Amino acid sequence: MTYSLNFAAVWRSFDLLLQGLSLSLGLAVVAIVVGCMIGLITAFGLVSKSVALRRPAGFYVTAIRNTPILVLVLFSYFALPQLGVRLGKIESFVLTLAIYSGAYLAEVFRGGLIAIPPGQREAGLAIGLTEMQIRTSITIPLMLRSVLPSLGSTMISLFKDTSLAAAIAVPELTFEARKINVESFRVIETWIVASCLYVATCSLLAALMRRVERRLAVPR
Amino acid sequence: MTNLLEIRDLHKRYGAVEVLKGVDCSMRQGEVISIIGSSGSGKTTMLRCINMLEEFQGGTIAIDGQEIGYETAGDARRRKPEREIARQRALTGMAFQQFNLFPHMTAAANVMLGLVKVKKMSRDEARGLAEKWLDRVGLLSRKDHYPGQLSGGQQQRVAIARAIAMNPKLMLFDEVTSALDPELVNEVLQVIKGLADDGMSMLIVTHEMRFAYEVSSRVIFMNQGRIAEEGDPREMFLKPRTERLAEFLKTSTFN
Numbered sequence: 001m002t003y004s005l006n007f008a009a010v011w012r013s014f015d016l017l018l019q020g021l022s023l024s025l026g027l028a029v030v031a032i033v034v035g036c037m038i039g040l041i042t043a044f045g046l047v048s049k050s051v052a053l054r055r056p057a058g059f060y061v062t063a064i065r066n067t068p069i070l071v072l073v074l075f076s077y078f079a080l081p082q083l084g085v086r087l088g089k090i091e092s093f094v095l096t097l098a099i100y101s102g103a104y105l106a107e108v109f110r111g112g113l114i115a116i117p118p119g120q121r122e123a124g125l126a127i128g129l130t131e132m133q134i135r136t137s138i139t140i141p142l143m144l145r146s147v148l149p150s151l152g153s154t155m156i157s158l159f160k161d162t163s164l165a166a167a168i169a170v171p172e173l174t175f176e177a178r179k180i181n182v183e184s185f186r187v188i189e190t191w192i193v194a195s196c197l198y199v200a201t202c203s204l205l206a207a208l209m210r211r212v213e214r215r216l217a218v219p220r
Numbered sequence: 221m222t223n224l225l226e227i228r229d230l231h232k233r234y235g236a237v238e239v240l241k242g243v244d245c246s247m248r249q250g251e252v253i254s255i256i257g258s259s260g261s262g263k264t265t266m267l268r269c270i271n272m273l274e275e276f277q278g279g280t281i282a283i284d285g286q287e288i289g290y291e292t293a294g295d296a297r298r299r300k301p302e303r304e305i306a307r308q309r310a311l312t313g314m315a316f317q318q319f320n321l322f323p324h325m326t327a328a329a330n331v332m333l334g335l336v337k338v339k340k341m342s343r344d345e346a347r348g349l350a351e352k353w354l355d356r357v358g359l360l361s362r363k364d365h366y367p368g369q370l371s372g373g374q375q376q377r378v379a380i381a382r383a384i385a386m387n388p389k390l391m392l393f394d395e396v397t398s399a400l401d402p403e404l405v406n407e408v409l410q411v412i413k414g415l416a417d418d419g420m421s422m423l424i425v426t427h428e429m430r431f432a433y434e435v436s437s438r439v440i441f442m443n444q445g446r447i448a449e450e451g452d453p454r455e456m457f458l459k460p461r462t463e464r465l466a467e468f469l470k471t472s473t474f475n
Contacts, residue, residue: 122273123320123379127334127386128310130303137333141324218324220368 009184010193013176020176021197027094027172028159034098035158039105040140046110057106064103070164072096077168093165101158108150112143145216152209156202163198173197222285224249224421225270225390231278232265239265240276241445247390247423252416254424254432254453257442258468263425266442267392270423271312272305283311283389310338313383317395319375321367327354327378328363331385339386353381357411373404377411384415391415393424409435429472433457441465 010017045057064072076096077089087095116139124134144151163174177194181187225247232240240262247253255263268274270281272289281288288308291298300308321330331350335341341349354360357377359370367375376396383391393412397405409431416422416435426432432439433453441449441456441464449462460466 117318117320119316119318119320120322123316123322125273125306125309126271126312126314126316127382128306128338129334130306133337137337138322142322145324218368219366 003188005189006186007189007193009186010180010189013180013184014193016176016180017173017193017197020171020173021201023170024159024162024165024172024174025201027090027097027162027165027170028155030094031097031101031162032155032158034094035101035105038098038102039109042102042106043109043113044135046106047113061103061106064100065107069096069100069161070167072100073164073167089165089168089170093162093168093170097158097161100161101154104154104157105151108147108154109143111150112147113139115146116142145218148209148213148216152206152213155209156205159202159205160198222282223247224251224284225423226282226285227266227270227279228281229279230266230269230276230281232262232269232274232276239445240269242279243442243445243447245440245447245450247421250419250421251437252420252422252424252435253438253440254426254436255440255442256426256429256432256468256472257448261442262445263440263442264394267314267394267423267425270390270392271309271314273314275299283308286311306338310334310386311388312390312392313386313388314392314394315376315380315383315396317398319367319372319379319399321375321379321382323367326364326366327359327370327381330367330378331382334382334386349385350381353385354378356384356414357381358407371404372400373407376400376404376408380408380411380415384420389421391420391422393422393426395425395427397426397428427472429457429469441468443468 042057042060045053046061048054048057073093073096076087077092080087080092120138120142121134124138129137162172165172166175166178169175173194177190181190184190223246225245227243227245230240230243231238243262243266255266257263265274269276270288276289280290280292286308289300289305291300322333325333328347328350331353332343332346335346335349336343351360351363354363357380359374359377359381362370362374367378370378380396396412397408400408405428409428412422412424413435424432424436436453438450439453439456440447443464449456449460449465456465457469460469
């Protein structure tokens with residue numbers, strides 16, 4: 001049998017795909033911002049001298065990183081309401097994605113933190129800076145520079161993970177594509193276009209991150 | 221008049237290993253003291269106790285009569301609050317063997333950081349002072365360079381400017397030329413000599429015997445966690461009283 005490609009149906013619904021894409025991006029941006037904050041706090045917990053901070057940070061990373069993201073998404077959407085936590089689809093998904101990425105970013109940031117020579121902290125102490133001032137002026141800026149490449153790939157993964165929101169009927173890109181696919185029966189065309197949109201967006205994100213890397217690079 | 225620095229019966233342990241076994245030392249305003257001794261003798265550790273980069277388990281250190289790091293009352297001994305320790309650290313300035321400049325900041329920004337964050341100066345005021353001190357170490361033209369764009373000797377001079385700009389009562393130099401290529405050692409030593417001529421109080425841990433001989437008003441020889449000999453540099457280098465020092469001087473290069 002021969003199948004002739006016909007994109008007309010997909011183009012007719014293209015604005016739906018773009019709406020889906022912008023929701024996907026929105027979900028990813030909120031999740032990465034919240035995830036970075038969670039990750040940063042957790043990373044300092046992981047490298048802390050105090051067991052009371054290390055333990056809970058370690059537990060969080062272990063529990064979240066070792067659970068499939070789809071399970072987390074379904075858990076927070078279907079199980080949390082049973083426990084009395086009622087969130088909308090979108091809120092529930094963004095929160096899940098933020099908590100999920102926080103665990104990964106914590107490990108990324110931890111790697112960046114332990115790579116900083118101890119002399120940097122000592123030099124800060126020697127001029128009378130407090131630990132908090134050392135963190136904000138020295139440790140975090142240095143750590144962020146060294147983790148930018150892995151931060152970029154985490155962001156890209158995270159953006160792609162937004163497709164899992166389709167599982168709870170959040171109208172993002174994958175959900176919209178499936179709808180068009182079902183309504184138009186143009187299976188191949190729909191998924192080709194959806195894939196291209198993902199690839200294009202990810203490539204843009206990667207290019208953007210490389211620019212940030214170059215901008216922040218320390219001259220030598 | 222109280223001494224600038226008063227160290228009494230200083231004890232420091234790493235676990236079971238005692239690295240300082242009761243060090244006593246006093247220093248007057250304006251003195252330049254070199255601390256020499258073989259590696260592992262405790263000289264760097266002693267320096268790092270003075271600005272609390274190392275904790276110590278026994279004894280007291282006081283700067284201008286102010287007890288550093290701990291509050292002692294009778295037998296009770298308690299670490300001071302971190303904020304207070306941070307403030308006390310600013311009484312001293314330190315230059316490190318590995319320079320430890322902040323790599324993501326220009327030379328000027330390195331010097332300005334403490335002025336703005338600790339001394340609460342305005343950025344303009346801090347910039348003016350930073351430029352004054354960078355000029356003093358001969359690097360005003362490099363103020364906008366990053367550490368990675370400077371030679372080791374230049375980095376160390378910026379690091380000294382960063383410490384001195386904070387206007388410390390006492391400068392601590394921790395083997396500041398040990399990581400430098402031989403041809404870069406001199407420019408750093410010249411800067412330190414200039415500070416000595418200005419009357420800066422300095423404690424210098426060094427392996428440069430010729431420099432210690434020339435710049436110091438007093439030399440301390442440390443051996444196995446104790447001060448084994450101290451005195452006038454001429455007498456110590458030319459007529460060592462202890463066998464340990466004679467042996468140490470024989471093995472060190474005096475050039």
